[in-house]
Amino acid sequence: MNKRSNSIITAGLLASVLLAASPFALADHHGDRKGHHGKQDMAEMCEDFREGKGRFDQDKRHEKREQRRAEMAERLQLTDEQLEIWADIHEEHREKHEQRREKMKEKIQERCDALEK
Structure with missing residues (x-):
């Protein structure tokens, strides 16, 4: 493969991994509210x-x-x-x-x- 194809595949793979991992990175973030889910x-x-x-x-x-x-x-x-x-x-x-x-x-x-x- 040429350099351009490798770059496009790498960028697509990186974007996919970031999108897949974002819910896990933001999970359990409820701010400074009291209790569970702000209750x-x-x-x-x-x-x-x-x-x-x-x-x-x-x-x-x-x-x-x-x-x-x-x-x-x-x-x-x-x-x-x-x-x-x-x-x-x-x-x-x-x-x-x-x-x-x-x-x-x-x-x-x-x-x-x-x-x-």
């Missing part, structure tokens, strides 16, 4: 749920949400009438979110109760 430990989640900390700290989340809304309203330079409409829209969104949150709290409570048994 949080159920016992730890239930503890956070009962204590209202972490992702279940509603006061902290509410403060951040209100701060972002205020900053957005300021950037948009809304008039008083527009601010009232803005507040009404966000109140409707908050009510819908509260309904979804209550359903999720019930599901989490059931899971945590089942875990304790």
